[in-house]
Amino acid sequence: MPRSSRSDSRRLVWDKARTRELFAHYRAHQDEESRDELITMYLNLVKYLASRFRNRGEPIDDLVQVGTIGLIKAIDRFDTTRAVEFTTYATPTIIGELKRYFRDKGWAIKVPRRLQELSFRVNQAVDRLTQELQRSPTILEIARYLDVSAEEVLEAMETSEAYNFVSLEGDRTSDGPDSFSILEYIGHDDQLMAVIEDRATLAEALKGLTAQEQRVLYLRFFQGLTQTEIASQLEISQMQVSRLLRRTLRVLRDGIVAREV
């Protein structure tokens, strides 16, 4: 079977003994040095997982940043007494952080207006129904709530979720041991122009926000803080954070849509 000669020659490099040693030291002394070394050691896992979410207008560096927040959370929460590998524990945490980031930022994706609006409504419905039902709603429940078909909900999910196969290419600019070019023989679409357009549109839309709104957006989407964490940091209620986010997202969405029409 033809494969990349580079991928054949590479192996996973995580040192389990060193990982255990660092976790033991970090737990005992809470020293930042051990934590930093753990972060550095597992950054290639973050880079890979982040690369699986790119190609939807988000710079890979931002995705790595979001993924790194997941990694740090995993490091802080990992229970070393459990018989589970750190990579097994960390992967869902990092993926969760990336998924949450994309789900919350549906406004930055360049899709037809009808789907953009439907996607926005689906996200709102998911939030509301999750609160009401105290569980993740089914597709049918979302469809009934919005008075649309289940197929339309699935279509909205397909456009709003960032997960995309094309990201397999990895970082073409790097040839080091941390780069990922695992499927070099599979073609991909060039999305560079769409990325540039999205960023220019977004930058323009951001001008319509107050300093506090921009701060909330930064904390939520770039620092990856939860609404409660933002509320605590800004000394306002979680409800106010929620309202601010809703308003800022609406302003951004309207700004983006207006530029596309």
Added chain:
Amino acid sequence: MAADRVTLTVPNRSDFAKTVRIAAAELASRVGMSYDDVNDVRMAAEEAFVYASLRVAPAAAVTFVFDIDRTGLTITVGPLEPAADEGRDTDLGARYATFILESVCDEVSVLSSEEVCSLMLVKRTAGVEA
């Protein structure tokens, strides 16, 4: 509901990943999975495609067999070439794909014989006993 089987054979090309992803999402929705679980299934379908891409020739086809019943969805992907190193995935891409699959599926297993193997994924519908 009785068990139903849907079989989808696609070329080993990235543009067909979407075909698999949409089919998987629709079937997951059909068995009453939640929004979050449907998203997990979409990711699983995609990662299974990645995994398969590394284990079949570029010109080959990949077959996805979806078995659905009231308990959930089982996806069997094959036929794949056996892993070179005694059944262990030493390829970095396959290992990463496995990490993701194990994160989003209830069960992940590689069924192998001497000549051929397949990847089997199970995602159960929340709140339904097997």
